[in-house]
Amino acid sequence: MKQSNLWLALFLLALFAPIGPVRAGDNDEVRNCTWCHGTSGQGYMVAPRLAGQRPQYIESQIRDFHDHIRDAPFSKQYMWGATAALQPDRARALAQYFATIEPKPANDGNRASAARGRTVYMEGIPEANIVACYACHGPNAEGVRDIPRLGGLSYAYLRSRLEQWGQGYHSTPGSPMPVVASQLGPEEIEALASYLSFVR
Amino acid sequence: MRGIRLGLIGGATMLAAAAVAADRTQESVARGGFEAKLQYCKTCHGLSGQGYYGYFPMPRLAGQQPQYIENQLRAFLERRRTNPIMANVAHALSPSMISALAAHFQALDPKPLGGAPRALSGLGKRIYEDGLPESNVPACAACHGLDGRGHSEIPRLAGQLYAYTVGQLSGWSKARGQGTAVDTSAVMAPTAHNLTRAQVEAVAAYVSELR
Incomplete structure (x- = not known):
C-alpha cells in the first residue's frame, strides 16, 4: 500500500514537473499558446x-494579463485565464521560445494606404x-527590449x-501609448496598420 | 533687374507668410496649443522631461538651458545637426512656442532616469573635473559647471541619459556641425575626438547621476 502510494506520487511528479527551458513545440505549455496563436506562433484570427516578438515584451504582457492590468475584451476573455497559473519563470521560458521563431509578415493591410502609413510611421505628423x-x-518596426516588434x-x-x-483600455503601466494613440484619427490608424502588416 | 524684382516679391511673400504663421501660432499658444505641443514633446522625452529609452535614447530636457534648446532646434531645422525626426519636429514649432516650451522644461526637476554602469563613474568624475591633459581633453566642469547644469548656450549634462551622452560624444562630428554655417558645436569636436570609448562611457556614467 505504502509502496503503491510512492509510485503514484513519483508518477504524478513526472507528469507535472516543470521541464526546464521550453524546447521544440511539443509540450503542453507551448500547445496551450499555439491553440490560439497558431501552430508556429504566427498568429491566427x-x-x-508571437513569433519573433521581443521576449521582454511577451513577458511583460503575460505579467499584465496575469495581474489583470491589460483589460481589453479579448484580453479578459482569453488571456486572463490563460496566464492565471503561469509562473514567472515559465513565462520567461515561453517568451524566449516564441522570440526565436522566424516571424512571417501578415501582408493583409490595405496596399493603397501603406505609403501614407510609412510616412506617419517614420515622420509622425508634427x-x-x-x-x-x-x-x-x-x-x-522591430522593437527593442520591452518595446514590441510591430512589423x-x-x-x-x-x-x-x-x-x-484611445478607448480607455489599459495595458503596460507607464507606457506613452495612450497619449500617442489619442492623437491618431481613423485614417492614420488605418494607414499605420496597413503599412506595418507588410513590414518584414 | 527682373531677377531682383522677383526676388523682392518672393521675399515679401515669404515675410507675409511668416507673419501669418507667427500670428497663427501666437494664437494657438494662447488657446491651449501650448499644452498639446508640450504633451507631444513629453511623449518621447518622458512625461516629466526626464528622457526615455525608446529604440533611440531620447534625451532629458528637464532643467535644460533654454538657449541650448533653442539653438539645437534651429540646428535641426538648418540641418547643421543631423536628425530626421527632430528636423520634422522643429519645422512645426514657431519661435514663440519654442520659447514657451524651453522655459517649461527648464523648470522641471525630476530624478535622473539612471541605468548607467556604476563602476565607471569614478573615472568619469576625474575626467569631468580635471580633464585629461595628456590627451588635450579639458575638464568638462570648466564649461558645463561642477554641478553639470551648464549655462546659457552650454547644455546641462546633469542627469542626462547614459546612452544618449555616449552616442553624442562618440558620433559628434557625424551629427553636429554639418554644412558650412558657423556652429557652436565645433567647440566640442576635438574634445569628443580625443576621448577613447572607455573614457566617453565613464564621463557619460558620471554625468547621468548628477542631480
Whole structure:
C-alpha cells in the first residue's frame, strides 16, 4: 500500500514537473499558446503573432494579463485565464521560445494606404502633434527590449490595439501609448496598420 | 533687374507668410496649443522631461538651458545637426512656442532616469573635473559647471541619459556641425575626438547621476 502510494506520487511528479527551458513545440505549455496563436506562433484570427516578438515584451504582457492590468475584451476573455497559473519563470521560458521563431509578415493591410502609413510611421505628423513611431519601435518596426516588434503583425490586430489605446483600455503601466494613440484619427490608424502588416 | 524684382516679391511673400504663421501660432499658444505641443514633446522625452529609452535614447530636457534648446532646434531645422525626426519636429514649432516650451522644461526637476554602469563613474568624475591633459581633453566642469547644469548656450549634462551622452560624444562630428554655417558645436569636436570609448562611457556614467 505504502509502496503503491510512492509510485503514484513519483508518477504524478513526472507528469507535472516543470521541464526546464521550453524546447521544440511539443509540450503542453507551448500547445496551450499555439491553440490560439497558431501552430508556429504566427498568429491566427484575433490572437496576435508571437513569433519573433521581443521576449521582454511577451513577458511583460503575460505579467499584465496575469495581474489583470491589460483589460481589453479579448484580453479578459482569453488571456486572463490563460496566464492565471503561469509562473514567472515559465513565462520567461515561453517568451524566449516564441522570440526565436522566424516571424512571417501578415501582408493583409490595405496596399493603397501603406505609403501614407510609412510616412506617419517614420515622420509622425508634427503639425498635428503625432509623434514618429520610428523613435521607439525602430527603423524596421522591430522593437527593442520591452518595446514590441510591430512589423508584420496582422492588420486587424494592429488596428484594434491602436483603437483600444484611445478607448480607455489599459495595458503596460507607464507606457506613452495612450497619449500617442489619442492623437491618431481613423485614417492614420488605418494607414499605420496597413503599412506595418507588410513590414518584414 | 527682373531677377531682383522677383526676388523682392518672393521675399515679401515669404515675410507675409511668416507673419501669418507667427500670428497663427501666437494664437494657438494662447488657446491651449501650448499644452498639446508640450504633451507631444513629453511623449518621447518622458512625461516629466526626464528622457526615455525608446529604440533611440531620447534625451532629458528637464532643467535644460533654454538657449541650448533653442539653438539645437534651429540646428535641426538648418540641418547643421543631423536628425530626421527632430528636423520634422522643429519645422512645426514657431519661435514663440519654442520659447514657451524651453522655459517649461527648464523648470522641471525630476530624478535622473539612471541605468548607467556604476563602476565607471569614478573615472568619469576625474575626467569631468580635471580633464585629461595628456590627451588635450579639458575638464568638462570648466564649461558645463561642477554641478553639470551648464549655462546659457552650454547644455546641462546633469542627469542626462547614459546612452544618449555616449552616442553624442562618440558620433559628434557625424551629427553636429554639418554644412558650412558657423556652429557652436565645433567647440566640442576635438574634445569628443580625443576621448577613447572607455573614457566617453565613464564621463557619460558620471554625468547621468548628477542631480
